[in-house]
Amino acid sequence: MKMIDKINFSSPFKRPMGIALFAALVFGILVSSHSHAKYASFVMDADTGHVLHSVNADTRNYPASLTKMMTLFMLFEAIEQKKITLNTKMRVSRRATWQPPSRLGLKAGSHIRAEDAIYALVTKSANDVATVVAEALGGTEWEFAKAMTKRAHAIGMTKTNFRNASGLPNRGQLSTARDMAKLGNELWKRFPQYYKYFKTQKWSYKGRTYGNHNKLMKKYDGMDGIKTGYIRAAGFNLVSSVNRGGHRLIGVVFGGKTANQRNAIMARILDRGFTKIDPKMMAAYNKKKKAAQKKRAVEIAAKRRSTAWGVQVGAFNTVKKARTQAIAAIKRAPSYLSGAQTKVVPLKNGSKKVYRARVVGVEKREAYRACKALKKMRQPCMVFRSKGTQVAMNKR
Known part of the structure; x- marks a missing residue:
């Protein structure tokens, strides 16, 4: 080699950089900058x-x-x-x-x-x-x-x-x-x-x-x-x-x-x-690109619809408690909720404000299975769509 x-x-x-050379370099940098x-x-x-x-x-x-x-x-x-x-x-x-x-x-x-x-x-x-x-x-x-x-x-x-x-x-x-x-x-x-x-x-x-x-x-x-x-x-x-x-x-x-x-x-x-x-080549390329973008948009929309489900695991008097409970739900049912996100949603209940603990971004089937698994652990659970529409509730 x-x-x-x-x-x-x-x-x-x-020789190694002296004062004069260093000053010249600094001056050059300052002027340039x-x-x-x-x-x-x-x-x-x-x-x-x-x-x-x-x-x-x-x-x-x-x-x-x-x-x-x-x-x-x-x-x-x-x-x-x-x-x-x-x-x-x-x-x-x-x-x-x-x-x-x-x-x-x-x-x-x-x-x-x-x-x-x-x-x-x-x-x-x-x-x-x-x-x-x-x-x-x-x-x-x-x-x-x-x-x-x-x-x-x-x-x-x-x-x-x-x-x-x-x-x-x-x-x-x-x-x-x-x-x-x-x-x-x-x-x-x-x-x-x-x-x-x-x-x-x-x-x-x-x-x-x-x-x-x-x-x-x-x-x-x-x-x-x-x-x-x-x-x-x-x-x-x-x-x-x-x-x-x-x-x-x-x-x-x-x-x-x-x-x-x-x-x-x-x-x-x-x-x-x-x-x-x-x-002609560019026109054909742009047409193909627009078609690909449209297809991708449809795929993203379909993906969003398929994962527009979540589970609610209770309502609490503080944001911290709600978030902690949502995180705990993911840990308890990782097979169904792994990769999902936690979300705390405030709700005014009379004169008090409560915070709903939610896990979002899962498919419908996974949401139901997660609630079933959490029910066995005596965890209250409700399945909902992302718009907040209640679909089913698993009681204790």
Whole structure:
């Protein structure tokens, strides 16, 4: 197993972080964090390069963790050129452990396999791992960032400059929606054997499981990558690659106000893109989607009707007593009431208020069987529908 553990540090990281360097970094972060992210969005046909949507596509913004797409590009290229393998162990420097979250929490002097580094960057978006990769391939992160920039320009990302491998705040680290779309397209075309990593939903490492930050991938049909990004100065960024109906689109959103808003914008501009290139396919897809949603709504309604039953196990003078009794009923008849919910319903009885102890969310048959079982334990029980209509009562 190949191992990389000797790092040839060069300026500006010859020594541990000094006061001047620390101050410079803090200043850069403060300046960046008070900048205003500019909204930009872009959609292109991955096969033809045809632009389907463009808003502020050439405005330079902070890429945030979209930067890690370029870090992965460099890593994939190094593997392709047989400089390293997926099993190569990369040494963790002390400087890597100093990176702020998100991070994997690696220890200085330890090692991480190249393939695990890929998973960590795709799912956890780990900043410490980005530094490990940078130092393993470039000697120092600064030298690696220069190599990233040079390579980015070579593939047509002419308005992009990198200063680190992670996307952490730096005034000089800038890119555009158009450039990031080019990068996403290059990753898909150049490295089909490695692009599959971007589909990863969950990844386990040393006893912990990490989920992918790209939640839209679960919701948007055909999306199989690529990367999310966020710093305060950038807002919420996302590059997506979607294959639907034999067409692949690359979408980019910069400067979302929230992750949900960014995802909604991405879904909307991708839908418009598919409609432009294949309106018949999109119309058929929307028709199928509406039919599926209607079917699902019917199934949910049927499920609600089937579980619209419950049992009442008494009325009490306090909420606490009512809830305690409802919980006790579930424990006494777990075969029928397991998974049900307790509910306390107030009732004014004359000048006094009493609280009914109920267990809700079960099927009719289970409700009757639960009451039968509770009766044997000398527990008063009444079956009712969710609207509160009494159906039967088991007396003591």
